[in-house]
Structure formats: C-alpha cells, structure tokens
C-alpha cells in the first residue's frame with residue numbers, strides 16, 4: 018500500500034462501526050435460524066459504512082446498485098463512492114438498503130423503531146441506541162414507548178444500548194454510572210436489562226478473546242430472543258411485559274489501533290471519527306493504517322477476484338430475511354394509498370369576515386375522523402401531545418386509545434392492573450384491539 022492508495026481527505030465515523038458490525042453479524046445468525054423478519058435501526062447512523070458494508074456482504078447492495086459488483090472492481094467503486102462528491106452519504110441514508118432511520122440527528126432511534134413495530138405483529142425491530150444519543154431528550158423519553166405497545170397486535174422492539182463510553186470528545190453519562198444504577202434506570206423504564214461486556218484490553222500485552230466474546234453474545238442473544246418469543250406466545254394479558262433490552266458495553270473503535278502517536282485511541286473518544294487524521298503525512302502513519310487493515314485478513318475472506326468466500330456469505334439469511342432487504346424498510350413495497358375524504362366537504366362557512374367562530378384543529382379532527390373510518394386497518398394517529406387538548410377529539414368517535422400502562426377503576430382511584438374480564442373505564446369501541454381502554 019502506498020500513500021496514493023489513501024484518499025487525501027478522510028471522512029467517516031469509525032468508533033461506533035465495529036459494534037454495529039458485531040451486532041449485525043450475530044443477528045444474521047439468529048435470523049437465519051429463526052426465520053424472524055427483522056429491521057435494524059441504527060441510532061448512531063454516522064456508522065453508515067457498517068450498514069453499507071453489511072448490505073454489500075449479504076448481496077442486497079449489488080442487487081440494488083448493479084454497478085457495485087461482487088468483485089475487485091465493485092469493491093473499488095464501493096470504497097471510492099463513500100462520502101465522496103457524487104457518491105453516497107456517510108450516514109445510514111435513505112439510499113442505504115434496509116434503512117428507515119438516517120441517524121444524523123441523534124435521538125429518534127427508539128421512536129422510529131416503535132413506529133415500525135406498531136401494527137406489524139410479526140416484526141422484530143432491533144434498535145441500536147448510542148450512549149451519547151441516549152442523552153438527548155427525545156431518546157430519554159422514548160424508552161417509555163413500551164407503554165403503548167400491544168404484545169398481541171404489534172411487533173417487538175429490542176433496544177440495544179451501545180455503551181462504548183464516549184461521544185465525540187467526552188465520556189457519556191450512562192457509561193460512567195455504576196452498573197446497578199443503569200440497571201435500575203432500565204428497570205424503571207419498564208425493561209428487563211441484560212448486560213454484555215467486552216473489556217478494553219487494547220494496549221501493550223492486551224488481547225481480546227474474540228471467540229469468547231462471540232460465544233457469550235450468541236448465548237445471550239438466543240436467551241433474549243427466546244424470552245421475546247415466550248412473551249409473544251403468552252395468551253394471558255394480565256401484566257405489561259417487561260420486554261428485554263441489552264446493554265452492550267464494548268470499547269469504542271474496538272479492533273482499531275490501540276495507540277497512535279503514543280495516544281490511546283481504541284477505547285477512547287479519539288476513536289470516534291477518523292483515528293488517523295491523515296495516513297498520507299508520514300510513513301509511520303501509513304504503516305499504522307496498513308497494519309490495521311491487514312489485521313482483518315481480508316485475503317482469507319475474499320478470493321483473488323474480490324468475491325466473498327461462499328462459506329462466509331452463507332451465514333447471512335436469504336432473500337427478504339436479510340435486514341437490508343426487509344420489505345418494511347422499503348416503503349414502496351408495502352405502502353397502500355389511503356382513502357381520503359374530500360377536504361372541501363369539511364369547509365367552514367364564513368359568510369362575512371369575522372362572522373364565524375371555528376377552530377382549525379377541531380375541523381381537522383373531523384376530517385381525520387373520516388380518514389380513520391375509511392381506513393380502519395391502515396391508519397393510526399400517534400400523539401406525542403394530547404389529542405383532545407389539541408381539539409382532535411372527534412377521532413374518539415371511531416377509534417380508541419392504545420395504552421398498556423395501568424388503568425384506574427372508573428369508580429375509585431384504585432389502580433386496576435388486570436385486563437381480562439374487565440369492561441374498561443368506558444365502552445371499548447376499538448375495532449381491532451379488545452384490550453384498548455379509554456382511561
């Protein structure tokens with residue numbers, strides 16, 4: 018490798034990418050075994066190269082972009098186009114196969130994941146949440162989305178908190194509180210947390226036992242997916258389930274250079290973006306890059322023509338079980354046009370300026386009521402704010418609230434926990450869900 022092989026300006030985010038790859042590979046194994054339709058939401062969407070690479074390795078990328086072939090020339094184009102004029106963005110952009118979440122503005126991984134799971138009862142949505150992302154207001158509150166998920170009628174979200182310890186140039190809060198406190202926080206949000214850790218052994222004399230890490234995570238993932246399956250197969254609906262979530266603690270930039278210029282890089286904030294600001298400036302830096310790339314032993318994984326070893330390729334699921342090819346991530350495949358009422362019939366008569374008193378959102382509510390009536394199985398309102406105080410309440414003439422937290426008895430303020438056999442606080446008029454209430 019010579020300095021001419023290296024782009025003059027290096028871009029991208031390395032630190033989050035090894036964790037994303039690790040999780041993707043393990044999910045591939047579990048999906049193939051369980052034939053579980055799965056969507057992968059990448060909160061740290063700046064790890065876009067990881068998702069592009071995985072879509073390339075499982076074949077979807079070349080199917081979508083035939084120019085990016087499964088050979089040396091295809092690899093060259095794949096690498097060159099990354100974050101390059103006329104090429105592809107650095108994030109998990111809409112053109113990344115399997116993407117419904119770009120991740121550029123941190124904070125929405127869980128809300129998007131729950132949105133994807135609602136009304137898709139057979140879908141698993143794995144949401145990787147960055148520990149930096151977890152500090153945003155949007156993310157901090159969206160853990161609570163589990164209170165709106167109906168185990169029978171909706172899919173499942175598996176949050177994985179990617180606790181790699183750092184943001185851009187700072188430690189993260191959740192990585193610097195005692196494990197018990199983090200466990201209590203997640204239990205408080207209504208989850209059953211599972212902890213996984215690969216300690217940072219980078220540096221002189223340190224070596225990570227990768228096989229051990231893979232074995233341990235494979236066991237953990239199976240346990241978590243078994244638990245999800247057990248919750249899904251429950252017929253009683255007495256309690257809101259404590260869905261599992263995983264705290265995934267690994268060194269930031271895991272498998273990268275341990276030190277560069279004597280400064281700790283792997284397992285530090287320095288691994289966040291481009292650990293080697295320029296590999297072209299000195300022979301020493303070029304050597305660091307060459308050694309780093311060689312450590313992945315690509316020559317054992319690809320043949321001389323640049324084609325992935327078929328034994329490795331066979332580990333991925335096939336067809337639409339590939340996370341990069343899940344039809345739920347390609348709106349064009351599943352979108353159904355809504356039947357929409359003519360808005361003109363909802364027009365407010367204003368015979369003279371100031372002569373009519375009306376509220377715009379109340380009228381909108383009447384129009385939405387009709388939208389719901391016409392599309393009973395294909396339309397849902399999700400209100401981060403209150404529906405009625407925003408004057409949309411006429412929608413409750415034709416639909417109901419979905420709520421999986423506790424109910425109060427209508428005659429007292431006692432909290433009523435169960436559901437079965439209870440007539441609810443007010444007539445349950447939900448067409449689809451027998452256990453929606455209106456409290």
Ligand SMILES: Cc1ncc(C[n+]2csc(CCOP(=O)(O)OP(=O)(O)O)c2C)c(N)n1
Pocket residue numbers: 030032033061063121122123124146147148149150151153179181183184185189269289
């Ligand atoms: C709302 C928002 N604030 C700030 C940023 C700038 N930013 C980009 S990456 C990053 C750190 C993200 O840390 P984390 O979520 O832990 O991801 P990872 O460490 O895995 O890269 C920040 C703060 C952003 N993209 N969005």
